[in-house]
Amino acid sequence: MKILPFGERALLAEFTSLDETISAFRAFEAARAPGIIELVPAASTVLARVDPARLSLRAAEQWLTDTYACATGIDNVREGEAQSVTIPVRYEGPDLASTALLLGISVDELVSRHSQAQWHCAFIGFAPGFAYLASTDTDFDIPRRETSRSAVPAGSVGLAGEFTGIYPRTSPGGWQIIGTTAVTLWDESRDSPSAITPGMTVRFEVAAP
Known part of the structure; x- marks a missing residue:
């Protein structure tokens, strides 16, 4: 995962495959932190929109990194709970x-x-x-x-x-x-x-x- 700045209120997480992107999006959704306003997936990216009053971009980047590190375990849980x-x-x-x-x-x-x-x-x-x-x-x-x-x-x-x-x-x-x-x-x-x-x-x- 590569995290890029996206203005003053968002971060863009880039991945190397669609499977990685789907897995990461599910993980982020399942463990969404307070201050993450919206998660927008695409073919190889997930955009995380942030409320800076509740979560700094630095903290949001750390949250993305930590959550992605546990993506496999979270994804397995999410798979059974998906609508x-x-x-x-x-x-x-x-x-x-x-x-x-x-x-x-x-x-x-x-x-x-x-x-x-x-x-x-x-x-x-x-x-x-x-x-x-x-x-x-x-x-x-x-x-x-x-x-x-x-x-x-x-x-x-x-x-x-x-x-x-x-x-x-x-x-x-x-x-x-x-x-x-x-x-x-x-x-x-x-x-x-x-x-x-x-x-x-x-x-x-x-x-x-």
């Missing part, structure tokens, strides 16, 4: 067959692998409520489409690289679309607008036709 959500999916996306072909497997096997894997929300990006979901149960490495679509419908379930994600609203996109869900991913009228937040566990299930 979870199940997303029903109709696996009939326009890229389902071509994605299976890219992987050298059948459509049924692709659906089985995707729906049986346990996914974790690594971070939110691209659009409000768009969760980047990663899993150690799969070995997907899916290239983006050569040409992005000008409008991907809300609820589309896609694959790109090692991630799966669900488009929270209609928007341009280049992910390989393998299915759709009727679940509302982003609703500003809710106390927590995003249905999926960093650290959550996500499972997909095959929806009835």
Whole structure:
């Protein structure tokens, strides 16, 4: 872990892999110190926003260092306590067959692998409520489409690289679309607008036709 200054009220912790980042974020969340206002994970960083009146940046840096040193133990506890959500999916996306072909497997096997894997929300990006979901149960490495679509419908379930994600609203996109869900991913009228937040566990299930 490398800790960098980020203005007068934040620190940026950098990591060498997505797995490290997820593990560290869970550890920081589980042991959040008073004065840590917000933790914002990304693919290889975690931003820690600090209230200087309650915690100095020097103290926050020490907290990050100490907590990360114990990340493995804390992460094991956090894994069992993580919030979870199940997303029903109709696996009939326009890229389902071509994605299976890219992987050298059948459509049924692709659906089985995707729906049986346990996914974790690594971070939110691209659009409000768009969760980047990663899993150690799969070995997907899916290239983006050569040409992005000008409008991907809300609820589309896609694959790109090692991630799966669900488009929270209609928007341009280049992910390989393998299915759709009727679940509302982003609703500003809710106390927590995003249905999926960093650290959550996500499972997909095959929806009835």
